[in-house]
Amino acid sequence: MNANRGLNIQLRAMPGDEQLIRVHPWAAGPRQGSAAAATLRRASKPELAGHFAAPGAVGDAELARVLSRADIATAFRDPVVEGQSASVMTPELAGRPVIVFDHAHYSEFSDDAAFMIESAAGVGGVGAALRDLVHDPDCRARLGEAGLDFMLTTRSGAAYAEAPFRAGDFALAARPRMPLARDGTQLRRRLGVEKEAIVTDRVGEPAFDLLELA
Incomplete structure (x- = not known):
């Protein structure tokens, strides 16, 4: 629910898109603050009602359960204010495909380790990326495996x-x-x-x- 996590751009891409209306985003993290309030207001609109869950801050065990049920992870951070991002590392270590903007340290990912789109692509680009992965389970599996391998070989303590x-x-x-x-x-x-x-x-x-x- 961070201010720069880009949840709103994902929620804006979903209404009116018959292919994305089956997508059910989960946003784990504190629900306090203006950014979280704005996201929750948007998610409460009729066209998104029942398609968004915000369980609040969760521990490691609950986060692992959420990721075990997830098909796709997203982190549309803009601007990027971290040197590394647990929002990406955690789902990739769980073997989940991740969609990110191709800038800042996210650009260090190999081409097959994450689904990267230009930050200027906006709502249309985010929607297209989601549609591509929603309808291609083989691509999701490949990205998940490649992302896990990338994390284990480049972001481990030994590395x-x-x-x-x-x-x-x-x-x-x-x-x-x-x-x-x-x-x-x-x-x-x-x-x-x-x-x-x-x-x-x-x-x-x-x-x-x-x-x-x-």
């Missing part, structure tokens, strides 16, 4: 832990003398000669030169 090491490797690759000096030091340590006077004299000075050049 986050590995990211600084990859960044360091990329940085060193741009300065080839640095790895050369590092590898030379490691070799001398493995041989146990790093403290020998002749090694210090013959190798130490060039090594420092390499570091300065790097």
Whole structure:
């Protein structure tokens, strides 16, 4: 029910569309605030009555039950104010296909990990995306599987832990003398000669030169 979640644009796409009138959105989250009030007012209109559920804030167990019944998840955030979005990560980790606007960090998704549409597409674009997924269960299954794989390989704790090491490797690759000096030091340590006077004299000075050049 966040102010920038884009629920209203989805609700505006549904009335009068015979293909979407079977869609029953669920919006989990606090019901307080002006944005939530505006969404609930729109959802109470006759053409949407009985097609929208807002259970309020839910715990992890209840959210898991909601997602187990869901066919599609949406997050039409505009503007995007987060660096990551639990609104997308949670349903993707549950294997559900997600529709998002193709901007901000959502653009990092691979082409098959989410159903991305241009934010300028507006109500018509949102309606078209919903219709595509509502009538294509195979596409929903493919997106759900690809989204889950994307999350497990790029957003897991292990992936986050590995990211600084990859960044360091990329940085060193741009300065080839640095790895050369590092590898030379490691070799001398493995041989146990790093403290020998002749090694210090013959190798130490060039090594420092390499570091300065790097």
